[in-house]
Amino acid sequence: MPEENSFDLVSKVDLQNLDNAVNNAMKEIKNRYDLKNTSSSIELDKGENTVKLIADADFQLDQITQVLYQKMVKLGIDIKAIKSKGREKAGGDKVCEVFTPINGIEQEIAKKIVKDIKDSKLKVQITIQGEQIRISGKSRDELQAVISNVRQKDYGIALQFGNYR
Secondary structure, eight states: OOOOEEEEEEOOOOHHHHHHHHHHHHHHHHHOGGGTTSOOEEEEETTTTEEEEEESSHHHHHHHHHHHHHHHHHTTOOGGGEEEEEEEEOSTTOEEEEEEEOOSOOHHHHHHHHHHHHHTTOSOEEEEETTEEEEEESOHHHHHHHHHHHHHSOOSSOOEEEOOO
């Protein structure tokens, strides 16, 4: 009997890495000349699972968002791994933006991924298991082709390939 090979397609954020990115971004914001004496801040709330950016103006919020993105990329976190809830006024003349880490693949995105894999006519079996997708097949070459096809498309979320057997 031939051996089955498989891998899982997941979307998750390592909160410790995200915490490191937030701390590194805060250090840079405190030392940057254009942001030095402002009330700009970035906070990671592990209880609510959010990253909150606060600044005095939209321009400063754009600047600290860019700093956060740079630190995330440096630590290997995809920018698509966090999603903005939008900007809002935060007391007085301050501006606030809240980001939430994306953990798990939503059903509609999972169905789109499954459809795209099936349209590629590769001989693999695909199952949606909660918030992840398991892809299995007899040939490792087929699985590598699936990984290549998924990487070429943009689904709007950060995807990781794990548990490759």
